[in-house]
Amino acid sequence: MASSNGNFPDVRSLRSVKSSQTLKVANQGLKLGSKGAASPTLSVNLGNTIGDTSLLPTGNDDSQYEDNSGGSLPRILSIGNLSVMDNSLRSLSSAKRYGTASNSISREITRDTATSGPAPIIQNDADVYGTNTPLNTTPFDRNTDVGGAPENLIDMLAESIYSYAPSMINGKSAGAKRPYVSNEIPNVFSVTERDVIDQDSNSALNKQDKNFLIISYAGKPIYAMHGRDEQVVSFSGIINTIVSYFQVNNEDSIKTITSTNTGQKFAFLNKDPIILMAYSTRGETTSELLDQLDFLYSYLLSSVTERQLHKLFSRRSNFDLRTFLEHTDFENLNDLCLQITNRLYPDLLLNALQSNPLRKSVRAKIHDAILNQLSGDSDLIPRGTLLYGLLLSTRQSKLTAVVRPRGHTLHTTDLQLLFCLVRRHMESGSASKEFWIPVCFPKFNSTGFLYAYIRFLSPEDKSAMVLISAQKDAFFKLKLFGDRLWERLVSDKLTTYIVPRGGGSARCGFRVRDIPAPLVHHFVYKSRRFVQYVMPEVDYNVSGNNPFLDESESSGDPEGVVEYQRKLQSYYQQLHDSVVYDDGDPINKSMLSFVKWSCHGASVEVVGLAWVTPQFELYLLCNDGVRGKEVALRSARRVVSWCRKHEARLFIHDGAVF
């Protein structure tokens, strides 16, 4: 237990506090957020049916035809008049081959349209469409339109996501579903079958398409993502020999080994006294692999500072670092490796953070509240006690608010590590506790620790407050400050923006169909100025269920969610690679890259787009079946326009600066 007088004898004791003797403080603030709070402004959860997505913006002719949704009655009727029979077979075969949920879509539509219960949403949509009633519940203005007018209404309608025969709409016939374009994204990449880290079985290492190894300069293994110790030891010797050879004889460091035909790539990061190696056949650039290794190395430093590391190895070069690291460190490394390899994690790819969309005024109020509290409690926490303060949601690693001293910012890598750390504690079932954790932010200062007070605000939403100090005995001060800050946020009715009402089921982001960009499946938009990115919530189609369930709702199929995320990550990796050199530098200051994957036999056509300018980067995936380049570009323009228009909401500009 950390003593109240704050005397931590040494780092080892700090580490023990971190891992096992967590501070158990009653979490009194958790329930306050849901009482008397205003409706969450950012929630765009309009239901799970197709119908609700057809709410069209008013006063925008283009959007009426090109909206990404597909359920308004007039539209359906219009499409019903089109002959799209030929395409139905194609899409059905595609659905079969790739296990898409198109049948479920069909059922859902039938159910919605056939229901005799309360006013069907489709009918509501028709009303909305007919009366041009503005959508008040949508947080974002949906009238954004910068693209040109569609040249052919029928064409555009035919390109809608779902085109159904009239019989389907009336629900009187079980006619065939005839989507011309599917919102499913087929997998065009070879993928790993399993989503586990295999450190126990004797399975050969050559079955893995990606692996990370960390060894010491003496050749002692420290960590391996896959492979038992006995397997890793033999490789450690060879790796150590190769790295040392070039170090000694050429005074140079080996960077990569690339095999042309098998697609193998070994990347090495030489951080004396540690050697890190990544192995991959997934086609990443050298820069990507080195960034991933640097991320793992940064984690090691966050746990053992650089100074400590050198000290340990200077005493004994064959020191076994595994005896120094704790079990949680290896768990965290496993978690990081999985995050890097098998999840949708654009943070590393883009070297940016995701922020939680909030209205500018709301975010300003939150920042004001923090600053006011800080100035009000100046006697409690004198200047210099609090270095950084963060409100964040770890569900998708989103930053909500930040308080920082003027002229100082935390490096993206440090924040990414912090997110992972908080998420790990959250997932380990410690969500009702508070933590006081010594953590080294390697990009801020790799030789010393800072201390993080972590308070979980909502286990469902996985949101947390993190207060960082350089003083190791500042726990009670920061805890008191955190309590008071939370109370202020409650009294100012701001907590619902930080912890959305309804916990995890509530949305604190936006969906792709909230943006008037047609036929877009998913996108990632990065603002270069703010080094932040946004992307819509992941809509995973659970096989046989509603295709519009969100991640939390589809928790019954975690494997499917993971596979879907991996798929998206693969697409984004390929799109990103198309605009950068192997060393990570952009090929051109401004560049537009379309990538299309198609398979004639399987009737698959996926168009992706990477658009890089000095201001932003956009990576966008269209729905399966979109073949027109112009459709993708027009949607991309609208996404960019939408993101720029809502820049103040989507990104944190300066945060609260004191």
Added chain:
Amino acid sequence: MSLQYFTVFDPERVGPGSENLVGGLLLYHEFGGADRGSSTLNEKLSRVGVVQGIWTLADTFVPDGVPSETERCVELGREVILTVRFEGHYFMCLSVQLDDAAEAVPHQFYMSQLWLSYKFFCLQFGRFDEVDMLVPRLNEHFVPFWNDIFWNPETLIRRGLELLWPNGVKMAEFDTQESGATEDVCWDSVILKDVILNETSYLGIKDLLVYHLPQGPQYDPQSYGLVRNFSTDLEDLADVSNWVYHLLATYGEISSHVLAGNAHYKEKPSEEHDCHTSTPPNSTQQESVMNSLSSYSNKFLHNLSLPVTFAYDAMQEMGATTGISNSMSLLSTYVPSWRSATESGPDSRDHSRYGFLISPLYSSALPMNYKVKQLNLNFQNDKHGRRKYNTLFWYYENILIVIVCDPTFEKIWDAEYLKDLGYTLSRSTQRLHDTVLKPNKACERKQAKFTYTVVEKSQYYQTVKSSIPSYGTKLPAKYKSALELAVNGDWFSNTDTSNWGFDKMGDIFHTNRDQERRNQTTAQQLDRNFLQLMPRDKLWELQLEILHFLDSLKRSRRLPAFTEERLLTLNNGVLCYIREEEFRLVIIVKNWFDMNINELKSQNSSRSSLFESLGKDVVAWWENLST
């Protein structure tokens, strides 16, 4: 980038015990000679050892059932080590030092060249396992090969992107509608009828490989390459073709000496040999052109170690370790037996230049390499399998014909037969020249607004069709045919009016310089596409960008059944389309600044695919190519 060392080793030859390690080291050559210092045996062995370690490490990660890897690239901070494995257990390794020069050559070019060096060795001597006295042969082949590149690194990039496919054959393409030839007078039917199927040479001449190799202002990337060959089962067509292209890229010309393997660089060629810096000629510059030609020729003689004097070449040895002799002393006794074709050609009014570059017509005192070039080839339908074939080389203006003869075909030693053969070939190639390649006709062609490269897999090799100009194709002011060194040589007269001179082999020849000048003028207008107008450095940048696009596409993880297309628009005007299918790769480059409004409008059709958005001209070209 500069070469550091090149080595060939075979781990299977390493005996037990550390003292036998050296047995596996077949060749180790360090570039730069004494200037850089030499490594000790231990250092050499350690370098080889660490490469072996790298292969061992990487091989253990190769999944079961996947064919073993054949090439690996090790990138260090300031060095790249390229390694290839062939014939199961032999390794070649090339170390290249990186520099920050803007024109640094990407290592992919070196890797291709590494494979080519092996393939050329196989052409000359056969596969490693089949060669007697392997070590001297390795020295004889690889050391001068890489030294040429060391002294003249531009060799690597002169061929441009086509070098990236070492198994590919650059094909020449012509506008067929301009040929104007009917089937009965078609140039190739003459060869078929009078050479291949002729009762004298039937089964004796196995194949004829016809190349169009324009250089200088007449350079046209589209029509450069293999025009056609006549057999369908020559497995080594790509290797022979690449060997010819390589010689041309390395030496700038193809001469008897180059083909015979007696031309090599001994020092870095001077700027005056740089074929890209001169300005176009005109009549007022004639004198300086003549001077520069003379100087150029002298330098070239020196650089290529041509044996004009006995004293120069007789003692030239590559060193005791290499075992190479480039002695050319016998040349001093050479008396040419082959007359200039201009005197006996079918149409002396044109004064076209043609004749044999390698043939038994040469003096009996010359080495055998000048009479026949023996190449190891394999015709799939030949029951004898891979064996040495006698090849002769014949040229007509910019056309080179490689005549592949069965080793038992004795007629080639008959001078009369060869003269008849030359006459038949001249009839055919003149027809080809006049109907398909006529420069004036080409001038009338509309300049293409896009360039392309299409690589297709065929049974034994890949075919490369390309109109993307290679880097450094703007040859010097003084236009010279690539194939005329053997007869062009030093001018004894500097007068403008003289049309007589002595060729390199001492023969007196006649040429019509006025005709040549006219060719120069018209040839300047032969820029067939917009890239040929591009400055050299910009063209190089573009090639690097395309290389990176290809590199990125190569890393794609898509499943084999899928086709991947990329359309990249850069703010510098480059519009690049790349599509990779299972058996075909297509690259199209346009300048989107040049695309007119109509084209851009057509792009905006929501229905147009990535390919269709390139414009109607591209679509029309593709449809034409597909049919």
